Amino acid sequence: MGPPGRQLLYNRRVDRPKVLVTRAIPEEAFALLEKHFKLERYDKHAAMPRALLLRRIRDKDGLLCILTDKVDVELLEAAPRLKAVATYSVGFDHVDVKACALRRVVVSNTPGVLTETTADFTWALLLAASRRVVEGDAFMRAGRYKGWDPMMFLGGDVHGKTLGIVGFGRIGQAVARRAQGFGMKVLYYDRQRLFTELESQFGARYCELDELLRGSDFVTLHCVLDASTFHLIDARAFALMRRSACLVNAARGPIVDEKALVAALRAGRIRGAGLDVYELEPKTAAGLSRLRNVVLAPHLASASLETRTKMGLMAAQGLVDALVRRKAPEHAVDRELCRELFPAA
Ligand code: DGY
Numbered sequence: 437m438g439p440p441g442r443q444l445l446y447n448r449r450v451d452r453p454k455v456l457v458t459r460a461i462p463e464e465a466f467a468l469l470e471k472h473f474k475l476e477r478y479d480k481h482a483a484m485p486r487a488l489l490l491r492r493i494r495d496k497d498g499l500l501c502i503l504t505d506k507v508d509v510e511l512l513e514a515a516p517r518l519k520a521v522a523t524y525s526v527g528f529d530h531v532d533v534k535a536c537a538l539r540r541v542v543v544s545n546t547p548g549v550l551t552e553t554t555a556d557f558t559w560a561l562l563l564a565a566s567r568r569v570v571e572g573d574a575f576m577r578a579g580r581y582k583g584w585d586p587m588m589f590l591g592g593d594v595h596g597k598t599l600g601i602v603g604f605g606r607i608g609q610a611v612a613r614r615a616q617g618f619g620m621k622v623l624y625y626d627r628q629r630l631f632t633e634l635e636s637q638f639g640a641r642y643c644e645l646d647e648l649l650r651g652s653d654f655v656t657l658h659c660v661l662d663a664s665t666f667h668l669i670d671a672r673a674f675a676l677m678r679r680s681a682c683l684v685n686a687a688r689g690p691i692v693d694e695k696a697l698v699a700a701l702r703a704g705r706i707r708g709a710g711l712d713v714y715e716l717e718p719k720t721a722a723g724l725s726r727l728r729n730v731v732l733a734p735h736l737a738s739a740s741l742e743t744r745t746k747m748g749l750m751a752a753q754g755l756v757d758a759l760v761r762r763k764a765p766e767h768a769v770d771r772e773l774c775r776e777l778f779p780a781a
Pocket residue numbers: 503524525526527528550687737738
C-alpha cells in the first residue's frame with residue numbers, strides 16, 4: 437500500500453462516476469471530463485455500433501452522446517446506473533425525454549452556443565442555392581470555363597426578396613437579423629407569435645404557414661422535429677410555394693418529405709433547395725444527389741471549430757453539474773425533473 441495521500445487519490449479515482457462518450461469530440465471537452473470522471477471514449481469518426489453502446493452503457497453513470505445515438509427505452513433498460521445524458525447538440529429529438537424522466541435521468545443539450553454559426557451556414561446554403569455557386573464551382577473544376585457569358589448560370593437575386601422563416605426560436609431569429617442586411621422582407625411562422633416589439637426589432641411579420649409558403653421567395657426551416665412538424669413541408673406545401681422559390685433546411689431532415697422534394701425539384705415546382713439534413717440521414721432520397729438545383733451539405737451548420745468546442749464544453753459541463761456538483765445543468769431539458777432531483781439548487 438502506498439503513502440496515505442496516494443491511497444486517497446486512488447480511491448477518489450475509482451469512485452469517480454463513469455461516463456461513456458460515444459464519439460470523438462474536441463479535446464477541450466475530454467480534458468474537462470477527465471478531471472471528474474472515469475471515462476470511456478469511443479474515439480472514432482463513425483457511429484458507435486448500437487450493440488456496443490448497449491453493452492458499454494451498462495455500468496455507466498453518465499452518457500455524452502451525439503444526435504445519431506438513440507436514447508430510448510432500450511438504452512435506458514440497458515443502463516441501470518445511468519443518471520445523466522448530455523447530448524452534443526441543441527436538438528434532442530433522438531432522446532426520449534419522458535422515458536428519461538421516468539427513470540430520473542437528467543438530460544441536457546447545447547443551446548445558444550451554435551445559434552450564430554448555424555444561422556451563418558443557413559445563409560451559405562441560401563446564397564449557394566440561389567446564386568448557383570456549387571454548379572459554378574464544378575464547372576470551373578471540370579475546365580469548362582471558356583470565358584464570360586452573359587447567359588451563364590443565371591440565378592435569382594437574394595437582396596430585396598421575401599424570406600419565410602418557419603420556426604422563430606433563437607436560430608430563426610438570428611437568420612432574420614442577417615436578412616436585414618440583404619434588405620429583405622421577413623415573414624415568420626411559429627407555434628407562438630412574438631410580442632410586437634420583438635417582431636419590429638427583427639423586421640418580421642407573423643403569418644400562418646400557408647401564407648408564408650405562398651408569399652416567400654426563400655423558405656428556411658428552423659423548427660424542432662416532433663410529431664407536429666414531421667413532413668410539415670410535403671407535396672401540398674410545395675404546391676403552395678412559388679415556382680421561383682428556394683427551400684433551405686438546416687434543422688432536421690424529417691421535417692421535409694424528401695421524396696416530395698425530389699419530385700418538386702425535378703418538375704421545377706420550386707427553383708432550388710439548400711439542404712444540410714436528410715430524412716434518413718446519412719442516406720439521401722433516390723435521385724436527390726443527381727439534381728443540379730440542390731446544394732447538399734453533410735450536416736455542417738454548427739461545424740466551426742469554435743462552436744464545436746463550445747458545444748463539447750457545454751455538454752461536458754452538463755454531466756459535471758448533474759453527477760459531481762449535484763445540481764441542475766444550466767441547459768437541462770426537463771426543468772421540472774431537475775427541481776425534484778436537486779431541490780436545494
Ligand atoms: C444540433 O445541435 O442539433 C445540430 O443539428 C448539430 O449541431
